[in-house]
Amino acid sequence: MSEDIVSRRDALMSAARAAADGAYAPYSRFHVGAALLLADGTVVTGANVENASYGLSLCAETVAVAGILAQGSRPSLEAVAVTGGAAGAPGQGPRVTPCGRCRQVLNELAQLGGTDPLIWCDGAEGVLEVRLSELLPYAFGPANLG
Numbered sequence: 655m656s657e658d659i660v661s662r663r664d665a666l667m668s669a670a671r672a673a674a675d676g677a678y679a680p681y682s683r684f685h686v687g688a689a690l691l692l693a694d695g696t697v698v699t700g701a702n703v704e705n706a707s708y709g710l711s712l713c714a715e716t717v718a719v720a721g722i723l724a725q726g727s728r729p730s731l732e733a734v735a736v737t738g739g740a741a742g743a744p745g746q747g748p749r750v751t752p753c754g755r756c757r758q759v760l761n762e763l764a765q766l767g768g769t770d771p772l773i774w775c776d777g778a779e780g781v782l783e784v785r786l787s788e789l790l791p792y793a794f795g796p797a798n799l800g
């Protein structure tokens with residue numbers, strides 16, 4: 655891995671860990687932070703937002719993607735860092751990979767911008783680096799709708 659990518663990874667993961675501090679997760683007590691790196695260098699973060707009606711909870715990645723698309727921009731998504739854990743201790747437990755729904759939501763933005771973003775997944779055993787296409791092969795997305 656090049657120095658450049660490693661430095662971007664560390665900075666993006668720091669942003670994700672900071673974002674996890676903003677999680678509203680009184681039910682699971684699992685605080686998730688996501689940081690999305692766009693082609694122009696902009697970083698957009700999100701945290702999970704739970705709900706008393708448990709099934710309505712929003713994942714961190716979804717919050718971040720919604721924030722981007724709701725602004726009207728359709729940027730190229732270069733990389734995503736995801737972390738999670740107990741309050742104040744993100745990345746110190748089992749590795750956190752995006753849930754299935756989040757993979758699909760990230761794919762929407764990725765296909766719009768024509769990228770296959772790197773996904774950095776935080777955990778006590780180290781950061782896993784994968785491509786979105788590895789997490790969601792043969793993805794269905796806007797391109798399938800013609």
Ligand SMILES: O=c1ccn([C@H]2C[C@H](O)[C@@H](CO)O2)c(=O)[nH]1
Nearest residue numbers: 682684686702713714752753756
């Ligand atoms: O990719 C994921 C997986 C889970 N969560 C949240 C949902 C819920 O609030 C908590 C426990 O599942 O973690 C995310 O934010 N992103």
